[in-house]
Every structure is written in structure tokens, then in C-alpha cells.
Amino acid sequence: MGFIERLERNITKLQKKIEKEETKIAQLEAKCDSKKITKAEFNIKRKRHDDQIHAWSSRIRVLQGGIVREKQHIEEKAEEKEKKKEEKEKKKEKKEKKEKKEEPQDKSEAPEDEVEEEDTKQ
Numbered sequence: 001m002g003f004i005e006r007l008e009r010n011i012t013k014l015q016k017k018i019e020k021e022e023t024k025i026a027q028l029e030a031k032c033d034s035k036k037i038t039k040a041e042f043n044i045k046r047k048r049h050d051d052q053i054h055a056w057s058s059r060i061r062v063l064q065g066g067i068v069r070e071k072q073h074i075e076e077k078a079e080e081k082e083k084k085k086e087e088k089e090k091k092k093e094k095k096e097k098k099e100k101k102e103e104p105q106d107k108s109e110a111p112e113d114e115v116e117e118e119d120t121k122q
Contacts, residue, residue, distance in 0.1 A: 003070055004071070007063045007066055007067050007070070008067065011063050011064065014059055017056055018053050018056050018057065021052055022053065025049050028042055
């Protein structure tokens with residue numbers, strides 16, 4: 001689970017960065033509204049922040065995909081382990097059945113030997 005937790009931590013860090021960038025955009029917008037910066041300057045700076053947000057959002061999607069893949073991998077491992085365990089149990093049951101079948105045959109052979117011995121005596 002360490003790998004998945006690490007990915008989740010990275011996602012939360014990126015989400016915090018995105019929130020900070022959005023607040024910076026809001027501050028820039030406020031500056032533009034109060035005429036401290038021009039509309040062109042605002043657009044240039046906002047574009048830079050938007051590009052950063054877009055890149056981080058993309059990275060988050062990649063990390064989320066990694067989490068999904070890792071969870072599937074863990075599930076597949078568990079299923080394979082379960083199948084191996086079931087196969088082992090089946091083999092063990094077959095072996096036990098085979099041994100049980102052999103035991104009665106051994107017992108049935110013993111009385112036949114006695115019967116044959118009696119026949120030879122007569």
C-alpha cells in the first residue's frame with residue numbers, strides 16, 4: 001500500500017498547488033479591476049498560471065490512472081493466489097481420495113489371499 005499512498009500524497013500536493021494558482025489568478029483579476037495592471041498584462045500572467053494549472057491537472061490524472069492500475073494489479077495477484085490455493089486443495093483432495101481407494105483394495109486382497117490358501121489346503 002505504500003506505493004498507492006505515495007501517489008495519493010502527490011495528488012493532494014498538486015491539488016494544493018492548483019488552489020494556490022487559482023488564488024493568484026483571482027488576485028491578478030482584482031488588480032486588473034482596480035486598474036493597477038493593464039488588461040494585456042493580466043492576460044499574459046493569467047495564461048502562465050492557467051498553463052501551470054493545466055499541467056498539474058494532467059499530472060493528477062496520470063497519477064490517478066497509476067492508482068487504478070496498481071489496485072488492479074493487487075487484485076489480480078490476490079486472484080492468482082486464490083486460484084493456486086484452490087488448485088493445491090484439489091490436488092490434496094485427489095491424493096486423499098486415491099489413498100482411500102487404495103486402502104480398501106489392499107484389505108480386499110488380504111482376504112482373497114486367505115481364501116486362496118484355504119483352497120490350496122483342501
